[in-house]
Amino acid sequence: MAYVVFLGGLAVVLAGLTWFASWAKRRGRGSGVAGALAAYDEAYRTTAHQSHYELRRQADRKSENGSPDELQ
Incomplete structure (x- = not known):
């Protein structure tokens, strides 16, 4: 019986954390x-x-090369 109560409590905590994560993401509170x-x-x-900052720089960089259609 104790295992059932423990697993039930664990499920409630994980569900609450999942809800909080989705709420924070929607509201932009994760910064x-x-x-x-x-x-x-x-x-x-x-x-x-x-590595984190390098990936952010790569994502922010705009492509300097034009599309192949612009070359004609």
């Missing part, structure tokens, strides 16, 4: 957590921090 994780990465995992 504080992202900033905290970026600070942690910068302090303890410098290669992950550098």
Whole structure:
């Protein structure tokens, strides 16, 4: 019986966290957590921090090459 109560409680907690994550994503409230994780990465995992910023730069970069149709 104790296992059923434990698993039920675990399911409720996981469902609550899932709901909170979807709510925060819809409202744009996840930036504080992202900033905290970026600070942690910068302090303890410098290669992950550098990779994160490189990926952001690549996503922000616009393509300098035109489409093949513009060459004609």
